[in-house]
């Protein structure tokens with residue numbers, strides 16, 4: 514009798530885990546970031562957090578300096594201009610800029626700083642986003658999303674893109 518109960522309990526537990534996995538979608542995601550020539554310029558790992566999605570981006574072989582970096586609204590990275598990635602991911606219809614009084618876009622992030630050796634790392638949270646599929650704020654929504662790195666720094670206030678210039682690298686965010 515006790516063994517039967519234990520077995521039933523275990524089945525219930527595993528059943529719930531399986532259900533949570535399906536309903537909640539991926540708990541993590543990744544992106545391979547490529548330059549306009551199709552060469553890998555970096556990677557990103559994204560994990561679900563309480564306030565949004567934690568994101569770590571590591572790049573190499575990029576021009577030194579500060580670069581605007583955002584989550585864009587479409588999961589497409591067609592070279593060479595990466596325009597197919599669309600505008601910034603903005604499910605809550607705010608204005609651009611972490612310093613804007615009417616901001617920010619969910620996809621807005623602090624600038625990525627690339628050192629003299631061409632490498633850089635950014636750890637940030639995509640506040641208000643989720644990896645839960647079926648949620649309008651999901652980075653894994655049916656249109657997909659992408660990470661874009663720009664030629665210039667984002668001034669963090671000018672709508673819609675912070676004067677950050679051309680798109681120099683792009684990576685499609687995919688669930689694991």
Ligand SMILES: [Cu+2]
Pocket residue numbers: 581582583584585601661662663674
């Ligand atoms: Cu951008």
